[in-house]
Each structure stands twice: as structure tokens, then as C-alpha cells.
Amino acid sequence: xxxxMSDRTGGQKDSQAEMPAAAATAFRLSPVIIWLGxxxxxxDISSESVAAILPLYVTGxxxxxxxxxxxxxxxxxxxxxxxxxxxxxxxxxxxxxKRVAVAGYGLSMVARxxxxxxxxxxxxxxxxxxxxxxxxxxxAPRDAMISEAAQPEHLxxxxxxxxxxxxxxxxxxxxxxxxxxxxxPNGFSTVFIVSLAFSVIGxxxxxxxxxxxxxxxxxxxxxxxxxxxxWSQLRWATVKEQGLSRLLLTAGLLGLLTIGDGFIYLILHDxxxxxxxxxxxxxxxxxxxxxxxxxxxxxxxxxWGRIPVFLAGHLALLACYVLAAMPFGGLGATLxxxxxxxxxxxxxxxxxxxxxxxxxxxxxxxTALGTAQTVVALSRMAAATGFGVLWFMLGPVTAMVxxxxxxxxxxxxxxxxxxxxxxxxxxx
Amino acid sequence: MLPxxxxxxLPTALATELPDSGMRRRWLILLAIVVLVAAGSAVxxxxxxxxxxxxxxxxxxxxxVAADALPAAPFVMFRNTAPGQGFGQAATVLLADPxxxxxxxxxxxxxxxxxxxxxxxxxxxxxxxxxxxxTVYNASLDTDxxxxxxxxxxxxxxxxxxxxxxxxxxxxxxxxxxxxxxxxTIIRGRDGTDHGNLEEFALISGGGRIKATDRNIWGxxxxxxxxxxxxxxxxxxxxxxxxxxxxxDRTLTVTASGIxxxxxxxxxxxxxxxxxxxxxxxxxxxxxxxxxxxxTETVLTEQRDIDDQLEWLDASTVVYGVPRxxxxxxxxxxxxxxxxxxxPSLFIEHAWSPAVVRQ
Numbered sequence: 047x048x049x050x051m052s053d054r055t056g057g058q059k060d061s062q063a064e065m066p067a068a069a070a071t072a073f074r075l076s077p078v079i080i081w082l083g084x085x086x087x088x089x090d091i092s093s094e095s096v097a098a099i100l101p102l103y104v105t106g107x108x109x110x111x112x113x114x115x116x117x118x119x120x121x122x123x124x125x126x127x128x129x130x131x132x133x134x135x136x137x138x139x140x141x142x143x144k145r146v147a148v149a150g151y152g153l154s155m156v157a158r159x160x161x162x163x164x165x166x167x168x169x170x171x172x173x174x175x176x177x178x179x180x181x182x183x184x185x186a187p188r189d190a191m192i193s194e195a196a197q198p199e200h201l202x203x204x205x206x207x208x209x210x211x212x213x214x215x216x217x218x219x220x221x222x223x224x225x226x227x228x229x230x231p232n233g234f235s236t237v238f239i240v241s242l243a244f245s246v247i248g249x250x251x252x253x254x255x256x257x258x259x260x261x262x263x264x265x266x267x268x269x270x271x272x273x274x275x276x277w278s279q280l281r282w283a284t285v286k287e288q289g290l291s292r293l294l295l296t297a298g299l300l301g302l303l304t305i306g307d308g309f310i311y312l313i314l315h316d317x318x319x320x321x322x323x324x325x326x327x328x329x330x331x332x333x334x335x336x337x338x339x340x341x342x343x344x345x346x347x348x349x350w351g352r353i354p355v356f357l358a359g360h361l362a363l364l365a366c367y368v369l370a371a372m373p374f375g376g377l378g379a380t381l382x383x384x385x386x387x388x389x390x391x392x393x394x395x396x397x398x399x400x401x402x403x404x405x406x407x408x409x410x411x412x413t414a415l416g417t418a419q420t421v422v423a424l425s426r427m428a429a430a431t432g433f434g435v436l437w438f439m440l441g442p443v444t445a446m447v448x449x450x451x452x453x454x455x456x457x458x459x460x461x462x463x464x465x466x467x468x469x470x471x472x473x474x
Numbered sequence: 475m476l477p478x479x480x481x482x483x484l485p486t487a488l489a490t491e492l493p494d495s496g497m498r499r500r501w502l503i504l505l506a507i508v509v510l511v512a513a514g515s516a517v518x519x520x521x522x523x524x525x526x527x528x529x530x531x532x533x534x535x536x537x538x539v540a541a542d543a544l545p546a547a548p549f550v551m552f553r554n555t556a557p558g559q560g561f562g563q564a565a566t567v568l569l570a571d572p573x574x575x576x577x578x579x580x581x582x583x584x585x586x587x588x589x590x591x592x593x594x595x596x597x598x599x600x601x602x603x604x605x606x607x608x609t610v611y612n613a614s615l616d617t618d619x620x621x622x623x624x625x626x627x628x629x630x631x632x633x634x635x636x637x638x639x640x641x642x643x644x645x646x647x648x649x650x651x652x653x654x655x656x657x658x659t660i661i662r663g664r665d666g667t668d669h670g671n672l673e674e675f676a677l678i679s680g681g682g683r684i685k686a687t688d689r690n691i692w693g694x695x696x697x698x699x700x701x702x703x704x705x706x707x708x709x710x711x712x713x714x715x716x717x718x719x720x721x722x723d724r725t726l727t728v729t730a731s732g733i734x735x736x737x738x739x740x741x742x743x744x745x746x747x748x749x750x751x752x753x754x755x756x757x758x759x760x761x762x763x764x765x766x767x768x769x770t771e772t773v774l775t776e777q778r779d780i781d782d783q784l785e786w787l788d789a790s791t792v793v794y795g796v797p798r799x800x801x802x803x804x805x806x807x808x809x810x811x812x813x814x815x816x817x818p819s820l821f822i823e824h825a826w827s828p829a830v831v832r833q
Contacts, residue, residue, distance in 0.1 A: 101626060101644065111756050113656070113657065221602065243512065250503075
């Protein structure tokens with residue numbers, strides 16, 4: 047059942063004609079996805095709690111060398127983005143996504159241990175690099191495992207479940223860290239210990255409970271998948287890969303116009319829409335919206351088609367740009383943007399992984415997922431840099447209006463590019 | 475912590491695929507790990523909480539008294555870093571007796587500066603979320619005004635006549651996904667004039683404008699007797715410059731290279747600053763003094779890495795904070811004559827962020 051659906055990704059009507067039972071397949075969530083979600087939740091509590099206080103810690107230790115640290119961290123992010131492709135490739139090559147994921151989660155865990163002993167510029171820079179590289183390594187194999195464990199007709203919903211659990215961690219982490227510092231002034235080492243504890247639990251769940259692919263009987267057809275794909279007609283495969291390159295092109299194009307939450311909140315703040323001290327909570331709020339909408343939007347994507355939902359998610363981003371550029375600010379605009387950004391992430395993050403999964407042959411799955419993440423991460427980094435320049439040259443509002451216009455145009459181009467792909471990938 | 479960690483009541487939907495005995499063993503190992511790390515971190519947190527509590531309540535190793543006003547005689551204001559009661563508070567000692575009894579202001583500050591009747595205090599507030607605040611106190615140590623800061627306190631200065639206040643903070647990405655730190659330096663007038671972020675001033679070098687967007691400005695020092703003029707550090711593309719600023723023209727003009735955190739002498743003839751050995755933003759910082767008229771630079775003997783904005787004790791001596799130990803919590807203020815043969819000497823123990831008020 048899994049196999050036939052995943053292999054013959056015909057259009058919605060076709061698949062219904064071929065397999066009338068398909069559309070009616072009841073949603074049954076694989077425990078693997080829940081456990082991977084819990085692993086991510088633990089790891090996100092761990093990483094976001096440290097991230098929330100890291101600037102304070104780093105400036106306390108490094109003083110004004112912090113500026114140089116920021117530059118290194120920017121390079122790290124680029125490196126972390128590129129590592130994703132390599133990790134995906136290794137995962138596909140060895141057929142052991144779990145082992146690669148364990149390496150990634152494990153590296154971040156070891157970095158947490160490092161925080162307990164770190165002092166000095168290069169030690170801290172090295173530890174943060176290790177953490178970011180670990181994040182780069184784990185993402186693609188983990189998404190490949192989710193994709194394999196999910197029912198193909200409920201792929202986006204399954205990713206939604208994972209992203210919801212992940213976002214719970216991302217929203218909890220900073221609050222936990224703030225709470226520790228409220229209780230214990232200068233309690234950085236306590237934050238690091240608590241962070242390490244969550245990280246250890248995450249790795250333990252992954253190692254002990256999540257089955258590796260070879261052993262996995264969640265998807266009994268997994269082993270049969272490979273020969274079957276090799277079996278499939280060459281023309282079929284080429285068409286599918288073409289779909290993938292169009293998708294990557296679209297994702298990259300849209301990514302180049304995704305300037306990041308920071309700038310949107312900065313514009314709202316410039317207008318006096320909220321007091322500067324609420325900045326960190328806006329990110330928590332965005333994650334809360336993300337976690338609330340991850341599953342419903344995933345369901346919607348499985349029903350209406352993932353590509354339309356992916357594109358519509360960018361409409362939410364566009365609406366957010368317009369709202370931020372409007373002459374009226376205030377709390378309403380801030381909350382509106384927060385809501386739209388959360389919806390944007392819910393409609394694009396897991397949904398993109400679901401689309402990539404459907405456009406890729408199983409033996410390239412993790413590589414393709416890693417490539418998509420790299421494209422998105424690098425294009426968004428470029429967007430942030432470029433928008434910084436635009437902001438400086440044109441002023442915030444004009445720059446925002448420009449990017450909104452370009453995003454509208456890119457959405458039309460993306461819809462045209464993916465219009466063809468949709469025929470092969472529309473969700474059943 | 476995990477509801478699923480009880481192997482007996484494990485819902486069948488969550489069961490994975492190993493034979494029962496193997497899976498059961500794994501559940502037990504997981505349960506053991508969860509209990510172990512939860513207990514371990516809880517014990518650590520409780521003991522950290524208790525030691526923080528007892529350290530806050532401990533007697534201070536220095537002689538202190540509560541103050542209700544700034545001293546009438548010349549004084550030094552600084553951040554008291556002596557552990558125990560009064561840790562982190564802005565405090566004063568008399569300039570005539572810097573090792574004598576210190577008067578605690580009752581106000582906690584990460585960075586502090588003072589002139590004769592005005593105190594600038596930048597602080598971190600451990601709340602949810604953590605936030606940052608600048609407060610101005612008057613000569614009676616009461617709040618004149620207060621505003622939210624956009625980042626982590628780094629530097630603050632007040633012009634000698636009290637009319638202008640500068641603050642530098644670190645602004646960072648607020649989530650895991652965003653990298654980078656930048657400085658935000660703001661000058662405010664006592665009359666409420668907001669001169670804005672110095673990043674928006676035109677940065678001029680050799681007659682042309684530098685348009686790079688990665689600029690950082692920090693460490694303002696106001697030129698005595700010239701209400702419009704100040705010096706600061708500007709950095710872009712790995713360069714470090716000394717810039718001379720004009721509030722009226724909203725310009726920053728590059729006047730020298732490799733000069734960081736300038737501090738102008740009371741007579742306005744010299745600038746003491748941090749000099750990076752490597753010439754880059756990372757690396758060891760020495761103390762150096764520039765003679766503005768002749769352009770000659772003198773590097774002083776201090777061997778330790780310096781990360782404080784220097785302050786002039788008198789026309790020929792600078793004072794600055796140096797960490798006391800590895801904890802990052804305690805520090806001492808040292809003094810050093812600007813003669814290249816002079817050796818640093820301890821000025822005020824358990825102190826940081828000095829401001830010398832001579833009049």
C-alpha cells in the first residue's frame with residue numbers, strides 16, 4: 047500500500063481511479079514520527095534555551111570581541127547549510143539515516159558538554175561551530191526517516207506532527223532559560239546543564255527507541271522499494287527529477303525574498319509598534335503559532351495539494367510584508383505579523399519536505415531533502431544580507447514594499463514553474 | 475518527564491518492532507537515563523540556586539555604607555564587584571581615598587558613568603524575557619529618566635557638562651536561526667533630544683562616504699568644551715577606525731586607523747585607547763595613547779588583555795578594569811601613568827567601569 051502510493055505519484059484523479067481505496071486511507075501515525083518529534087522537541091529545548099542566553103554569555107566573556115564572534119557565526123551558518131547536502135548523501139549512500147542522524151544529534155550534545163568548560167574566544171567559537179554543524183548533519187536524514195515512516199497520502203500531515211513537536215521545544219527553550227536566570231542570576235552554567243540534560247534525553251530516545259531503517263518493520267515494503275525504483279521506467283525517473291529541480295529553483299527564488307523575522311519585527315519596532323524588550327517573545331509567539339497550525343495545514347496540504355499550500359504559505363508572508371509596511375503600526379500589526387509568519391512556517395517547512403519526498407526516488411531521498419534545506423537556508427541568508435543593504439539605501443518601508451512586489455512576482459513565476467510539477471505530485 | 479517512559483503501560487501504538495524482551499530492556503535503559511539526567515540537573519540547579527542565594531546574602535569583603543547622594547568632594551564612581559551584599563551596585567569612593575569605605579548607591583548597573591550631578595546606569599533585568607534598561611540618576615541618586623535598551627550593555631559616557639549621554643549596546647539575533655552581533659550606539663541630550671543611532675550618521679573617509687552596511691560604532695568619548703564634538707570607534711569590513719563625530723552635521727569622519735574605544739584626556743590633548751595587536755577585531759588589546767596635535771602614539775607597558783574603555787584619573791594617568799579571576803564576575807580597577815616606563819598599579823579592588831569626577 048505504502049509502496050504503490052509512493053511510487054506511482056499520479057495526479058489526484060488518476061490515483062483515485064487506479065486505487066479507489068487510497069483517498070480514504072485512514073490516518074495512522076507511525077510511532078517513529080512521534081519519537082522523532084520527541085527527539086526534536088528535546089533537542090530544540092536544549093538548543094533554543096542556550097541560544098536565548100548565548101549573547102549575554104558571549105558578551106560577558108568576550109567583551110567587544112563579540113563582533114568578531116558574530117562574523118564567525120555567520121560563516122558557521124553557511125557551513126551548516128552546506129553540510130546538509132553531504133549528510134543527506136552519506137545517509138542515502140549507506141542506507142543508514144539513523145546513524146547519520148545520531149552523529150548529528152550527538153555532535154550537538156558533545157558541544158553542550160563543551161559549554162561547561164569553555165572560556166576564551168576560540169573555545170566558544172569552536173563549540174558553537176560544532177553545535178551548528180551537528181544541526182546541519184541531522185536534519186536531512188531525520189526528514190528522510192519521517193518520510194519513509196509516513197503514509198504517503200498523509201505525508202504533509204505527518205511532517206506537520208513532527209514540526210509541531212519541534213516547535214513546542216523551540217517555544218519552551220527560551221522561556222526555560224529566562225526562568226533559570228530569574229531564579230539564579232548569572233546562572234549560565236545551570237542553563238548549560240539543563241540544556242545538556244534535554245540533549246542527552248533526545249539522543250537516548252533516538253538511539254534506543256527509534257528503529258533504524260534496516261531493522262524497521264514500520265514500512266514492510268521498504269526493502270522492496272529500491273529494486274522497484276530501479277525497475278521504473280527511465281523516462282518516469284527523469285520527469286520526477288525535473289520536477290525536483292523546478293521545485294528547488296522555486297524554493298530558492300522564494301527564499302531570496304524571505305528576509306527573516308528579525309527585519310519584519312525591526313520595522314514594526316522602528317514604528318514604535320512594540321517596546322524593544324518584547325523582541326525575544328515575538329520569536330516564541332511565532333513558534334507557538336507554527337505549532338498550532340502545523341498539523342491542520344499539513345492536513346490541508348494532503349487534501350488540496352502540497353504545492354498550492356506551499357505557494358499560499360508565501361502569500362501569508364507577502365501579507366505580512368504588506369502589513370509591516372502599512373503606515374499604521376501598533377500592537378495589532380505586530381500580532382498580525384506574528385500570526386502570518388507562524389502560518390508561513392507551518393505552510394512551508396514540513397510541506398516542502400513532503401513535496402521533495404514525493405518528487406524524489408527513495409535512494410536519493412535524504413540527499414534531495416538536504417539539498418532543498420540548503421537551498422532554502424542559503425537563499426534566506428542571501429535575502430537577509432541583501433535586505434540589509436536595501437534597508438540602508440532605501441529606508442525600511444520602501445525596501446519592504448520592494449521586496450513585497452518582488453515576492454508577488456516570484457510567486458507568479460513559482461506557480462508557473464510548479465504548474466507542470468503539480469500534475470505529477472498533487473497529493474492524493 | 476516522558477509519559478511514555480513507563481514500559482508496562484506502553485501504548486501499543488507506540489511500541490516499536492524489536493522482540494518484547496529487547497524492547498523492554500531499551501525502555502528500561504531510557505527510563506534510567508531520563509531519571510539520571512533529570513535528577514542530576516535538578517540537584518545542580520538547586521545547589522546553584524542556594525549558592526547564589528547565600529552569596530547574595532553574605533557580608534561584603536569590603537567596607538561599605540549605603541549612600542543617599544553623590545559625594546560633594548571629588549569621587550570615583552564604579553560598579554562594585556565585591557561578592558556578597560551590594561554586588562553589582564554602582565558605588566563611589568572619594569578620589570582622595572580610593573581604597574577607603576565605598577558608598578553603595580542601591581542601584582545595580584552593568585555599566586556606569588558619572589559626572590558631578592548625573593549618573594548613567596545601564597543594566598540587565600533578569601525577567602521573562604530578559605531585557606535591558608538605561609537609567610539616569612541625579613545627584614540625590616533618584617531616577618531622572620529611564621528607557622529600554624535594545625541590547626546588552628557595553629559602554630556609556632556622559633559629557634563633562636552633563637548635557638549629552640552616550641550608550642553602546644550589543645544587539646544580537648534573537649533566535650537560533652539568526653547569527654551576528656552588532657553594536658548600537660545612541661547619543662541623547664539631557665533636554666530630551668534624541669540624536670539617534672550613530673550608524674545612521676554619514677561615515678566619511680578621505681573626503682568620500684563609506685557606504686558599507688556592516689558598520690559598527692561604539693565607545694563614544696565627548697570632547698571637553700566642544701558641545702558638538704565627540705570621538706568614537708567605527709568598524710567595517712574588518713577595519714577599525716577612530717572617527718571624529720559632529721552631532722550638528724550628523725557625520726563621522728575617519729581620523730586614524732587601529733584605534734578602539736577612545737577616551738579623550740581632560741585637557742583635550744590626548745586620546746587613550748585600546749590597540750589590537752593583530753589589527754583585527756579578535757586578539758589581544760594593549761593600551762596606547764595618541765597625542766592629537768603631533769599624531770605620535772605611545773604604547774604602554776600593560777601586558778594583560780584590556781576590554782574596558784579607559785578613563786583619565788588626571789592629565790597623565792589612566793584607570794581601567796581588569797578581570798580578577800576566571801569567573802568573569804569580579805574585577806579590579808588598575809591605574810597606569812602614560813609614561814612608557816610606568817608599571818600598572820592596583821587602584822580599586824573588586825570594581826569595574828570607573829568614572830572619575832574631579833570637580
